[in-house]
Amino acid sequence: MKIEYLASIQNIDGGFGRFHSMSSDRSITTEKALRRFWLLNLNKDNPIVNKCLNYVKKCLYKEIIIPDRREKVINWDVFEELMFSCWLNLFQIEDEKVSSIKQKWKDSIEQSVIDNKFDYTEYKKQYRLIFGNQGLREISPSNFYVVSLLTNTLCPPVKRAYFKFVMEKGIYYIYNNNLYELPLIFDSKNTIYYLLAIKFIAPFSKENDLNFVKEWLDNNRTSKEMWEMPNLKPDGIVFPTSENWRRSDNKISDINTFINDVFSIL
Known part of the structure; x- marks a missing residue:
């Protein structure tokens, strides 16, 4: 997709319709536009990108509610905040709420490492303690949003354990297979x-x-x-x-x- 095309279909509020991109979905979403911007090495100085990032920030603060269908099997509010924070962080947008959400995910990962190994059973416990019991299942700790958000934040022993865990699991939403x-x-x-x-x-x-x-x-x-x-x-x-x-x-x-x-x- 060319930037000119994305500019022509960008909504007045800066978004592109639904936010989250499912693997089987071919329609343009805000997330696909963000991915394209990032892969083209565009930054917040680009007016189209800046407009979109302002939209994402408003979504994070619930000034705008995205039109996506809310999933009931996970804590959708936590998932939304994770998505928005990930993209703002990826484009180097400094924000107190993003920092706060990043810290929560950092805590959930760091407290799930036992004897230098990432313990998924412990993660499920820590996830519920930090994010609450809403939703039938926990958000995967090896998904794209968590991996991206925690770059350069973990202490060495935890970083090592998390690396091995993600390598074995793959990164959900990008390549959900063993990376070894x-x-x-x-x-x-x-x-x-x-x-x-x-x-x-x-x-x-x-x-x-x-x-x-x-x-x-x-x-x-x-x-x-x-x-x-x-x-x-x-x-x-x-x-x-x-x-x-x-x-x-x-x-x-x-x-x-x-x-x-x-x-x-x-």
């Missing part, structure tokens, strides 16, 4: 989602933890020391980042920029 297991087919959209997940978990890793990913990427370079994915199709969110993929060199450039960005933090 590499995608079977390199030339696929699965690889892109896998690398996005690796990009988010990398700040929690120690040196050499993700060497196996670097080796895998190196082994999939062409004879020209580049990466090519002939079967990959543009999805409008991650790709294209160039004008379009009608020219093959645009596609190759976009893919290599994306992979190099991940490779550089491993």
Whole structure:
């Protein structure tokens, strides 16, 4: 999706209709627009992005109620605050309520580590103590919002335990599979989602933890020391980042920029 198109469909309040993006949903949501902005490396100085972030902040403070269907199996109010805080934090918006919510999630994770391991049974207990008993199940501690929000916040022992837990579980909403297991087919959209997940978990890793990913990427370079994915199709969110993929060199450039960005933090 081009920025010009997103600007043309952006609501007056700054949103894009429903907020949360489900995996099977093809319609444009506020979250998809935010994801596109972030992947294009746009920041709050861009007027379209700024307008959207102001909308998200109003949602956080309940000045605006999002039109999404409220899920009953989880504490939807807690989930909403987590989503909004995650996106504001990702775009480096400083806010007291975001900081407060971040601290709650930090506490829930730190208090769930026993003997240097993340204990899910203890997490369920801590989750209820911190966020209340509303909802039939707890929010997954390995989902995109929690992982993103807690980047560079956990103490070393907890960060280590959390890293191992997330690597085994995957990052829900991005790549919900074991991250120690590499995608079977390199030339696929699965690889892109896998690398996005690796990009988010990398700040929690120690040196050499993700060497196996670097080796895998190196082994999939062409004879020209580049990466090519002939079967990959543009999805409008991650790709294209160039004008379009009608020219093959645009596609190759976009893919290599994306992979190099991940490779550089491993």
